[in-house]
Amino acid sequence: MAETIKTDVLIIGAGPIGLFAVFELGLLDMKAHLVDILDKIGGQCAELYPEKPIYDIPGIPYVTGQGLVEALLAQIKPFGPAFHLGEMVERIERIGEPMFRITTDRGKFFEAKVVVIAAGGGSFQPKKPPIPGIEPYEGRSVFYAVRRMEDFRGKDILIVGGGDSAVDWTLNLAPIAKRLTLLHRRDAFRAAPDSVNKMHALVEEGKIDLLLGQVTALQGSGGALSGALIKRADGSSVTLACETMLPFFGLTMKLGPVAQWGIELREGELIPVDTASFETNEPGIFAVGDINWYPGKIKLILCGFHEAALMAQKAYHYVFPDKKLVFQYTTSSTSLQKKLGVS
Amino acid sequence: MVKITYIDSGGTARTVEGEVGSTVMETAIKNSVPEIEAECGGACACSTCHVYVEEGWKEKTGEPSPMEEDMLDFAFEVKPNSRLSCQIKVSEDLEGLVVRTPERQA
Ligand SMILES: Cc1cc2nc3c(=O)[nH]c(=O)nc-3n(C[C@H](O)[C@H](O)[C@H](O)COP(=O)(O)OP(=O)(O)OC[C@H]3O[C@@H](n4cnc5c(N)ncnc54)[C@H](O)[C@@H]3O)c2cc1C
Ligand code: FES
Numbered sequence: 302m303a304e305t306i307k308t309d310v311l312i313i314g315a316g317p318i319g320l321f322a323v324f325e326l327g328l329l330d331m332k333a334h335l336v337d338i339l340d341k342i343g344g345q346c347a348e349l350y351p352e353k354p355i356y357d358i359p360g361i362p363y364v365t366g367q368g369l370v371e372a373l374l375a376q377i378k379p380f381g382p383a384f385h386l387g388e389m390v391e392r393i394e395r396i397g398e399p400m401f402r403i404t405t406d407r408g409k410f411f412e413a414k415v416v417v418i419a420a421g422g423g424s425f426q427p428k429k430p431p432i433p434g435i436e437p438y439e440g441r442s443v444f445y446a447v448r449r450m451e452d453f454r455g456k457d458i459l460i461v462g463g464g465d466s467a468v469d470w471t472l473n474l475a476p477i478a479k480r481l482t483l484l485h486r487r488d489a490f491r492a493a494p495d496s497v498n499k500m501h502a503l504v505e506e507g508k509i510d511l512l513l514g515q516v517t518a519l520q521g522s523g524g525a526l527s528g529a530l531i532k533r534a535d536g537s538s539v540t541l542a543c544e545t546m547l548p549f550f551g552l553t554m555k556l557g558p559v560a561q562w563g564i565e566l567r568e569g570e571l572i573p574v575d576t577a578s579f580e581t582n583e584p585g586i587f588a589v590g591d592i593n594w595y596p597g598k599i600k601l602i603l604c605g606f607h608e609a610a611l612m613a614q615k616a617y618h619y620v621f622p623d624k625k626l627v628f629q630y631t632t633s634s635t636s637l638q639k640k641l642g643v644s
Numbered sequence: 645m646v647k648i649t650y651i652d653s654g655g656t657a658r659t660v661e662g663e664v665g666s667t668v669m670e671t672a673i674k675n676s677v678p679e680i681e682a683e684c685g686g687a688c689a690c691s692t693c694h695v696y697v698e699e700g701w702k703e704k705t706g707e708p709s710p711m712e713e714d715m716l717d718f719a720f721e722v723k724p725n726s727r728l729s730c731q732i733k734v735s736e737d738l739e740g741l742v743v744r745t746p747e748r749q750a
Contacts, residue, residue: 349689350689431720431721431746463717464717487713515721515722553683553692
């Protein structure tokens with residue numbers, strides 16, 4: 302069995318609120334690990350609107366989504382948080398009072414005294430194209446991510462999409478595929494210009510095929526794909542023989558496993574919390590940021606920051622049951638400044 | 645107020661009133677029109693507010709911007725009359741606008 306990682310606090314979700322939670326916990330001497338299904342840090346700010354402006358962070362008149370994430374990372378650096386990216390938390394079990402055992406879909410185990418759910422709108426998952434009858438092929442010949450390139454060696458591959466994922470995987474898989482076709486709805490690609498140029502070069506050398514259109518139906522049986530019916534931009538249809546399809550249509554947020562953790566939910570999607578501590582109905586499990594609900598809740602980053610501060614106060618009593626918490630300011634407390642590495 | 649009709653994938657039409665200056669997406673959400681998700685709240689960052697502009701209205705609603713075209717790549721069954729409804733501003737000119745919503749947004 303894999304080794305178990307022990308930590309004071311496990312934070313589920315590395316969005317802005319999960320990040321700021323590291324700061325508030327760190328000031329009170331609690332160490333945190335963060336798990337996020339995304340392969341990058343920053344939640345919605347990094348995935349949905351990295352370049353768009355935010356105007357309502359107190360004291361910061363203007364910052365982009367990615368700018369805020371970078372500022373938060375700089376702010377929490379003194380506390381050395383550990384990130385586990387590209388992993389989804391699947392299970393939380395109570396194994397002590399309080400002590401939790403947390404399992405990810407990659408088979409990693411954590412033991413933590415406190416769990417903080419900062420899961421936002423849920424985990425980011427690939428969008429699935431609404432092609433009728435696609436389900437039996439999923440995971441067998443239709444994949445939304447490449448986990449092991451070797452699985453695609455010698456295959457007749459159809460990649461669908463026009464962004465970085467589609468173009469990058471086209472470049473990476475072209476040398477090992479038997480044949481590779483890239484299908485996109487139009488002749489413009491959003492991917493990095495350099496990658497797009499490389500892709501066009503491969504097309505010109507006859508190493509891959511580029512097709513403009515959209516998939517309307519799949520052919521095959523028992524989960525094994527044999528072809529895709531494609532409607533071209535001019536309205537005509539073709540059938541393309543292929544045995545593997547990789548659709549890349551970006552990500553969408555799905556609640557995911559949160560619903561199976563035995564925590565009380567409101568309308569099946571939000572976690573009610575007590576507004577003095579942001580604890581859920583399960584002692585030792587907290588919920589902060591977009592995922593929680595309480596009377597008056599609004600889904601704003603600044604509200605999540607406040608929630609993280611109060612959460613840390615209560616979490617302290619679980620992590621250090623025998624210690625007394627003394628309230629201090631970062632401005633004047635030498636002990637806090639030592640932790641921040643500024644004194 | 646401007647009348648906008650949303651026809652869902654099953655063929656049911658709903659006519660609601662939109663405020664000038666708001667968007668076709670916001671008008672839908674305010675009136676609980678189904679089949680528009682608008683996950684990103686209108687920032688042209690999610691493509692879950694995809695609609696088809698009915699024949700005859702394309703000129704008045706205009707062409708998608710390059711940024712909107714990029715986001716449309718993430719939508720499904722994109723057609724020449726596809727738009728992201730958060731990028732269509734309601735104006736007096738759009739009185740009587742008809743849009744259709746797709747069966748699935750994401
Ligand atoms: C376009 C847009 C513009 C916005 N503008 C503003 C604004 O101007 N001001 C403002 O205050 N707010 C704004 N918001 C809202 C703001 O982004 C959210 O309130 C904020 O991101 C919530 O942060 P969070 O940390 O709670 O969750 P998120 O940012 O949603 O992050 C949650 C993370 O948890 C991960 N996760 C979930 N479940 C699991 C699991 N089981 N295992 C592993 N990982 C998991 C997800 O993958 C995700 O990365 C905007 C949102 C959008 C989409
Ligand atoms: S609401 Fe997200 S793109 Fe329109």
